Amino acid sequence: MKFYIAIFVFLAFSSGVSADVPDCPGPFNPPNNISTQVVYPVSDSLVTFPTGYNCVYQINVPPGWSSHLVVTVFSSSNTTSAPIVQIIDFNQKVENYTSYRWFQKYYFIAPGGKIKLSTQSANVTFQFSVQWYSSITVYQPTFLNVSASDSQPSMVNVSYVNCRVTAETRVSVITMPLDDNWLTRDQADNLRSVLIFDGPNENSTCLGTAYQLWNSNRQFVSTGKTLTIVQLQPLPYVSRSQMLIQDFENTKEIGQYRGVGSLGDRPIVMDASKQAAAFSTYSDAGSSSDCLLNITGTGTLNVYYGGKTDSKSNLIASYSASSNSLNLPQKIRGVVRTYVLTGGIATVQIELNSACNKLTKNVAGFITSPEYKTNLTLPYTSDSQHYYSDGPFKYTFTVQDVDLSQNKSLQISIYNKQTSGFVSVVYNSSNPPILNTVFSGVGNEMDVIYSSPNSNAKKGGFYIDFTATKTKESAAKFFGVIVICAIISSRLF
Ligand SMILES: *[C@@H]1O[C@H](CO)[C@@H](O)[C@H](O)[C@H]1NC(C)=O
Ligand SMILES: *[C@@H]1O[C@H](CO)[C@@H](O)[C@H](O)[C@H]1NC(C)=O
Ligand SMILES: *[C@@H]1O[C@H](CO)[C@@H](O)[C@H](O)[C@H]1NC(C)=O
Ligand SMILES: *[C@@H]1O[C@H](CO)[C@@H](O)[C@H](O)[C@H]1NC(C)=O
Ligand SMILES: *[C@@H]1O[C@H](CO)[C@@H](O)[C@H](O)[C@H]1NC(C)=O
Ligand SMILES: *[C@@H]1O[C@H](CO)[C@@H](O)[C@H](O)[C@H]1NC(C)=O
Ligand SMILES: *[C@@H]1O[C@H](CO)[C@@H](O)[C@H](O)[C@H]1NC(C)=O
Numbered sequence: 086m087k088f089y090i091a092i093f094v095f096l097a098f099s100s101g102v103s104a105d106v107p108d109c110p111g112p113f114n115p116p117n118n119i120s121t122q123v124v125y126p127v128s129d130s131l132v133t134f135p136t137g138y139n140c141v142y143q144i145n146v147p148p149g150w151s152s153h154l155v156v157t158v159f160s161s162s163n164t165t166s167a168p169i170v171q172i173i174d175f176n177q178k179v180e181n182y183t184s185y186r187w188f189q190k191y192y193f194i195a196p197g198g199k200i201k202l203s204t205q206s207a208n209v210t211f212q213f214s215v216q217w218y219s220s221i222t223v224y225q226p227t228f229l230n231v232s233a234s235d236s237q238p239s240m241v242n243v244s245y246v247n248c249r250v251t252a253e254t255r256v257s258v259i260t261m262p263l264d265d266n267w268l269t270r271d272q273a274d275n276l277r278s279v280l281i282f283d284g285p286n287e288n289s290t291c292l293g294t295a296y297q298l299w300n301s302n303r304q305f306v307s308t309g310k311t312l313t314i315v316q317l318q319p320l321p322y323v324s325r326s327q328m329l330i331q332d333f334e335n336t337k338e339i340g341q342y343r344g345v346g347s348l349g350d351r352p353i354v355m356d357a358s359k360q361a362a363a364f365s366t367y368s369d370a371g372s373s374s375d376c377l378l379n380i381t382g383t384g385t386l387n388v389y390y391g392g393k394t395d396s397k398s399n400l401i402a403s404y405s406a407s408s409n410s411l412n413l414p415q416k417i418r419g420v421v422r423t424y425v426l427t428g429g430i431a432t433v434q435i436e437l438n439s440a441c442n443k444l445t446k447n448v449a450g451f452i453t454s455p456e457y458k459t460n461l462t463l464p465y466t467s468d469s470q471h472y473y474s475d476g477p478f479k480y481t482f483t484v485q486d487v488d489l490s491q492n493k494s495l496q497i498s499i500y501n502k503q504t505s506g507f508v509s510v511v512y513n514s515s516n517p518p519i520l521n522t523v524f525s526g527v528g529n530e531m532d533v534i535y536s537s538p539n540s541n542a543k544k545g546g547f548y549i550d551f552t553a554t555k556t557k558e559s560a561a562k563f564f565g566v567i568v569i570c571a572i573i574s575s576r577l578f
């Protein structure tokens with residue numbers, strides 16, 4: 086790709102033709118032979134347009150057809166902040182270019198759209214191509230039902246998608262970009278090729294693209310019970326992005342709502358001053374987790390394993406953003422995780438699971454398996470969680486809930502580097518945890534392993550109240566592991 090760009094830059098500066106400035110042509114219509122790609126201004130060389138050049142290129146798309154545009158822009162200077170090129174789609178939605186793009190892909194359906202070139206004070210190298218297709222859907226249709234009683238949203242892979250969704254009330258959809266560097270051009274192009282229709286097929290009103298949906302920081306919601314998600318031709322890139330689909334009954338109170346794909350260190354700003362605000366993250370089969378690092382601001386942040394539910398059957402934690410004793414970080418498991426803020430404005434920081442594994446400060450929270458409270462059957466034989474620290478910590482646990490049926494077991498081990506001490510507790514159905522027993526030990530490492538000999542067994546999972554407190558090196562020498570039997574008067578929630 087770098088090589089390609091290099092060649093392009095070379096062409097832009099050395100062989101861009103500026104002597105013969107093309108006329109501003111009339112509308113572009115499908116050619117008689119639709120296999121033919123139409124290229125403007127010319128296909129075999131790149132043309133540089135002079136300063137002060139303006140033209141609007143109209144691309145017509147007949148009903149039931151689709152078109153694929155590839156646009157290239159390169160400006161001789163970055164002197165202006167006004168857009169050099171605007172892409173105006175079939176819904177009059179606008180994307181602006183202020184500097185340069187190479188081979189950026191767009192998709193238009195009927196009635197078509199426009200490309201607006203205004204070079205202003207720059208010399209602009211510009212070219213686009215259009216390919217028409219006499220259909221919108223190309224992939225085999227799939228069908229999906231969602232219901233207000235589902236606590237777990239449905240995920241639809243956007244690659245080759247032609248999915249008809251039926252809800253009990255109305256369909257809610259958000260885009261869930263998954264790639265770490267998803268904002269790279271390929272991901273944006275890919276999400277532009279996915280259209281969402283407000284009805285049972287592609288003849289319904291188009292609400293917009295998956296890319297516009299992601300940028301909107303809102304849900305798209307069907308007016309009736311059905312919604313259709315379609316990826317247009319040509320053959321898509323294979324994408325890891327997904328659409329997250331729920332019954333609107335569960336999400337109707339949410340205003341701002343988006344999918345958070347790459348869990349960088351970036352803060353997520355949530356404005357729930359007027360309406361609840363939310364974001365969701367996703368990990369295939371619960372294989373990775375979020376590390377909730379920080380919440381600042383005001384309001385209450387509820388964290389669900391799955392989607393937001395009125396019953397709160399899958400609520401896992403609730404934080405008051407203004408409280409300064411949050412005792413974070415906290416590892417968040419589940420497959421879909423939904424964070425819902427109400428009554429305030431807050432900034433939330435999440436990172437990849439590994440950030441929670443190293444203990445650097447006192448924490449108070451919980452440890453769960455990924456399927457806890459989800460009613461999902463996740464195929465695994467062993468779920469391991471590892472915590473470690475440089476200095477010794479005192480770990481304290483209370484097992485609040487655990488499914489030990491069908492030979493499942495839960496093992497908690499603490500390793501003390503100073504004394505080379507190792508302690509381990511294994512719970513199984515013949516040795517279940519005694520309710521409200523507090524287990525405590527000092528060490529530098531802790532493992533929690535939940536095993537099931539049958540990987541496909543339904544697992545209820547576990548929930549452990551957990552604290553880790555920094556201790557002095559000297560204290561660690563004398564600490565073994567103690568088990569305190571005590572009645573805890575209240576759970577965390
Ligand atoms: C249509 O265009 C394609 C590609 O340009 C070409 O291969 C094909 O021969 C053309 N068909 C006709 C009937 O001209
Ligand atoms: C315009 O800005 C982009 C990045 O913002 C830079 O890579 C590019 O070289 C600039 N172009 C010119 C001609 O200065
Ligand atoms: C695009 O540019 C126009 C003109 O500067 C501006 O009014 C509009 O808000 C911009 N749109 C987007 C989506 O950035
Ligand atoms: C645009 O191109 C013309 C002709 O090559 C040149 O004289 C002029 O300096 C260029 N302007 C800019 C802003 O690059
Ligand atoms: C969705 O629900 C309809 C009507 O209840 C039913 O006929 C259909 O089989 C369901 N489809 C799926 C994929 O569950
Ligand atoms: C969409 O409309 C076109 C033209 O009216 C029709 O030929 C086609 O069958 C319709 N598609 C569906 C899925 O109803
Ligand atoms: C999405 O579908 C493509 C093509 O079928 C597949 O290669 C890819 O692994 C899928 N992605 C996910 C996350 O399931």
Ligand SMILES: *[C@@H]1O[C@H](CO)[C@@H](O)[C@H](O)[C@H]1NC(C)=O
Pocket residue numbers: 378379380381
């Ligand atoms: C959380 O954010 C606040 C405000 O930005 C900052 O003072 C604090 O250090 C942060 N805490 C963590 C654990 O990052």
Ligand SMILES: *[C@@H]1O[C@H](CO)[C@@H](O)[C@H](O)[C@H]1NC(C)=O
Pocket residue numbers: 460
């Ligand atoms: C859990 O899932 C099973 C199917 O695997 C279903 O029969 C049961 O009703 C579900 N329970 C709840 C509480 O949703």
Ligand SMILES: *[C@@H]1O[C@H](CO)[C@@H](O)[C@H](O)[C@H]1NC(C)=O
Pocket residue numbers: 491492538539
């Ligand atoms: C549990 O283990 C015992 C002994 O290995 C075995 O006989 C039994 O079938 C197992 N039960 C299940 C449900 O896997």
Ligand SMILES: *[C@@H]1O[C@H](CO)[C@@H](O)[C@H](O)[C@H]1NC(C)=O
Pocket residue numbers: 492511512513514515516
């Ligand atoms: C539980 O663990 C003990 C000790 O490891 C073992 O002897 C016993 O067989 C286990 N019981 C079951 C049901 O797996």
